Amino acid sequence: MQLFRMLSVFSLAAVGLACGHSHAHDEHEVVARDSIKIAPGPSDTQIQFAPLPSTADPVTINTTLGYFVGDLGGGVHWVTDGSYSNMFLVSTHGVIVVDAPPTIGHKLLYAIGNTTHLPVTHLVYSHFHADHIGGASLFNASHPTIIAHAETFSLLASPRDPLRPLPHVTFEDKYTVRVGNQTLELSYHGPNHTPGNLFMYAPAQRIALLIDVVFPGWAPFAELGIASFVPGLTAAHDVLLSFDFDVFVAGHVGRLGTKQDVLLQKKYIEDLHDSCASAINGGFNVTTAIGPTVAANKGNVWAEFKAYLRVAAQTCADNTTSRWLGVLGAADVFAFENAYRMVDSLRVEYDVLGPFSVS
Template sequence: MQLIRMFSVLFLAVSGLACGNPHVHDEHEVVARDSIKIAPGPSDTQIQFAPLPSSVDSVPIDPTLGYFVGDLGGGVYWVTDGAYSNMFLVSTHGVIVVDAPPTIGHKLLYAIGNTTRLPVTHLVYSHLHADHIGGASLFNASHPTIIAHVETLSLLASLSPRDPLRPLPHVTFEDNYTVRVGNQTLELSYHGPNHTPGNLFMYAPAQRVALLIDVVFPGWAPFSELAMSGFIPGWTAAHDVLLTFDFDVFVAGHVARLGTKNDVLLQKKYIEDLHDSCASAINGGFNVTAAIGPTVAANTGNAWAEFKAYLRVATQTCADNTTSRWLGILGAVDVFAFENAYRMVDALRIEYDVLGPFAVS
């Protein structure tokens, strides 16, 4: 295997490191040694993260209610519990609900019930993940028509056993679908896999409101591992797709504030910087021989340990460079800096074909 051959060469080059080769940089020794520790590091309760910038300013959550309902005009409302958010549209004939996050849970029923007496007639799944639709069964009593992309149906149907909290959709589509209930219109479209296969773009044209879940986090850096996304090229491209919609406000599915086009553009720049920083790290941004030397010496023949050391240093190099430029601009950019860089390094290697020392020579 090319990997083993490469590390065999590196092992010969660094076999003297354990004896105190003076050319090894201390910073790489620390990272490499840490990469083979078995004991976990300090918990996050012991880490002081950077102060949050004003970009994260959010709506106030009434502690008694535990949720906030915002009127976006024209019968469109959004609901947040501070961590998750979704929206619903009140028409002359019934209510269209988009997603049912279980963290909001029964509070979503209260939010809708305190806004209208009309029943929920349609429920749209943005994608299959339980943290966004795991409360769908709460609407079983009103028997709504459940709508989702065909990929979402396929993935939910493949679960064994099937999850009763996420009823299977009744209506599916491949490219575009328009939900019309009374005087409300919600346009659904699919532009290929991004966060997950089947993750939808939604747009209320009359109110100029867009919804896209788990891609942009208004005012904040993305959640861990780029929002646990499955296909980073599609997830990255989703920023540009979202910008083609003529919206004033968008609902992001997370954080306690709405988004604007400026939020999309800002995160797009962050992702581009992360991409470039990680590509630079892979393509010679650190001394590979020095970085993995202690791990090679301590784990003869263990290619997994050696490659973990390589990935850790490449990731940390990228994370440090990117974070230094974005602290104070996006909230919590340092919290998941390593995890987001790690996901980007992996995407560069296996999806973008940026292989650095592992490319065909």
């Protein structure tokens, strides 16, 4: 923190971000970004974000039903409400369901019931997050065997949530679900979005599932999909591409994905990584950028470092976003949050420390 201490002699007037852009960022802007995602100004409800490209086009949702069921062939179906999605496999002896998003909720029961009269015998948890399995208790009546990774069991064990019943079967590396004529292969390759987040693959139908990592046609949700381990999230793209699939179910957005979607987001993540590393490694003048914060907050190292992180993230977001507008949907909406998460990851998970590295 010695670098910040030295900055305390600067006046509030001596601020300006040297990041190669035509616009300057003043200290008011840095503070404003606590509540404004991209730039100072009105609330998000008033910001006009860039138009969505055709890559983000969803399937058409029946407004009366409120959901869409797509037949992927070979007894496999996917369900979406336009924001969340999941999948189920109809076998000769019962139904395997992957996840139970609460936003789809009872509509998932209707989707399955309108497809087959066979009971749900197995329920797979992709990971422990409630927004993907918070509807699991809706299947309690059919008493399905719940399968998940051991990490997911541990994360659900305390505190207990009756809406997410504990798994009955857990595993560490690989597990194959076989019900009648259907096979679903589960594997774990380390933490990415969360610990315990599974790669899932239906080999007969050449369908892959990985939840909350790739967002087909869209830039990632905030903080890289609220990723718990960014290096694992980055590596997950190559792991996913090692599967021989034609169709990809992502758990979010109202469309399916392909290998091309995975490749495209991999390039986005790599670009974000490189842009944020450049920002940390001299992409802006630290003394000029945070001098006013130091001067206004004597001895408050949290305030000093917060200003540094936010300017680094904004520099990265500014440098990255323009390349992805019109390529991925909503590339501007969470540009700052995604850059902020990458900056933090680079500092603590990759050892890219810029002015705070060992000299």
